[in-house]
Amino acid sequence: MAEGNKKFTIQNLFNVEDWVVVITGGATGIGLMMAQAFANNGARVYITSRRQEALETAAKTWGTSLAHPKGKIIPIQADITEKPSIENLVKQVSQKEKYVDVLVNNAGISVGSSSVEKGHESAEELAKELFSEEQKNWEDVYRTNVIGYFFTTVAFLPLLSAASKARPGHTAAVINNTSMSGITRTTQHHYKYNVSKGAAIHLNTLLAQELRRPGVKVRVNSVAPGIFPSEMTTNESDETNKSQIPVDESYGEKKGIPAGRPGREEDMAQLVLAMAVNEYLYGQTIALDGGYLLEHP
Numbered sequence: 348m349a350e351g352n353k354k355f356t357i358q359n360l361f362n363v364e365d366w367v368v369v370i371t372g373g374a375t376g377i378g379l380m381m382a383q384a385f386a387n388n389g390a391r392v393y394i395t396s397r398r399q400e401a402l403e404t405a406a407k408t409w410g411t412s413l414a415h416p417k418g419k420i421i422p423i424q425a426d427i428t429e430k431p432s433i434e435n436l437v438k439q440v441s442q443k444e445k446y447v448d449v450l451v452n453n454a455g456i457s458v459g460s461s462s463v464e465k466g467h468e469s470a471e472e473l474a475k476e477l478f479s480e481e482q483k484n485w486e487d488v489y490r491t492n493v494i495g496y497f498f499t500t501v502a503f504l505p506l507l508s509a510a511s512k513a514r515p516g517h518t519a520a521v522i523n524n525t526s527m528s529g530i531t532r533t534t535q536h537h538y539k540y541n542v543s544k545g546a547a548i549h550l551n552t553l554l555a556q557e558l559r560r561p562g563v564k565v566r567v568n569s570v571a572p573g574i575f576p577s578e579m580t581t582n583e584s585d586e587t588n589k590s591q592i593p594v595d596e597s598y599g600e601k602k603g604i605p606a607g608r609p610g611r612e613e614d615m616a617q618l619v620l621a622m623a624v625n626e627y628l629y630g631q632t633i634a635l636d637g638g639y640l641l642e643h644p
């Protein structure tokens with residue numbers, strides 16, 4: 348095959364063999380889907396979580412039967428809301444690796460909801476409902492979904508930049524898992540989560556601006572998912588750390604999703620791999636939402 352044709356093969360276009368990937372919150376939900384996408388194509392993937400047990404289940408269940416012989420899923424316990432814990436994570440990765448090709452800031456939380464429909468009744472009812480929200484919940488959500496992304500990225504900069512320097516033409520990537528909730532103008536009954544995701548999208552833009560400079564050379568992009576099965580969306584996961592969303596024929600209409608279904612693991616895998624390997628993608632937020640934002644702009 349001519350070289351001019353060979354470069355267009357999937358194996359070449361999406362080659363992540365021997366890449367080093369760190370995924371926060373990688374033991375369940377979307378983070379685990381991403382971890383499988385990289386590890387099944389030959390990357391060494393470090394997954395983090397606060398729960399050691401969830402990490403071990405993910406690594407044992409999915410890391411021991413990978414499609415690529417070089418792939419690995421390696422658990423490291425870490426809390427992205429604690430700077431010493433982030434430092435320890437970086438230290439542990441740096442003891443095993445010279446660089447990190449991809450950092451996925453994925454660990455996120457959503458706490459509580461409010462009945463905004465009370466506004467149909469009166470200003471007093473709505474004010475009572477919203478003022479009863481716990482201030483600490485707002486702080487916790489922001490601490491994880493925004494501040495955690497910032498400090499984790501910053502702490503990994505030397506290892507990310509080292510990946511760009513190690514291979515000519517290669518640029519390390521940060522991928523921020525934000526949300527369509529940070530784009531839609533509806534509160535979806537959770538103001539604080541949507542505000543945090545809006546902030547994470549702006550953080551993505553600011554980091555992209557600052558980290559593109561020649562001395563750093565790190566690309567920053569974000570995926571803004573619609574509804575995917577996870578512990579966050581279903582409140583549980585099974586003995587393999589996977590979650591299920593029941594779907595019937597009216598699902599798409601009820602939820603306002605033209606695709607008629609929640610996101611699949613494959614949908615997420617295709618986009619995260621593309622964001623990692625495409626060296627020309629800078630500072631973008633790509634909604635992966637089955638068309639949700641078309642119905643809920």
Ligand SMILES: NC(=O)c1ccc[n+]([C@@H]2O[C@H](COP(=O)([O-])OP(=O)(O)OC[C@H]3O[C@@H](n4cnc5c(N)ncnc54)[C@H](OP(=O)(O)O)[C@@H]3O)[C@@H](O)[C@H]2O)c1
Nearest residue numbers: 372375376377397398426427454455526574575577578579
């Ligand atoms: N699923 C969706 O429909 C959807 C849509 C849009 C965006 N997202 C985003 O996708 C990301 C992943 O969420 P998910 O839906 O896959 O839910 P999930 O299954 O609950 O995954 C989140 C993971 O983050 C970890 N985590 C939470 N706080 C952490 C912390 N302080 N330090 C380290 N790890 C932490 C959790 O593990 P531990 O509790 O063990 O720490 C958990 O494994 C989140 O940022 C979420 O906002 C999800």
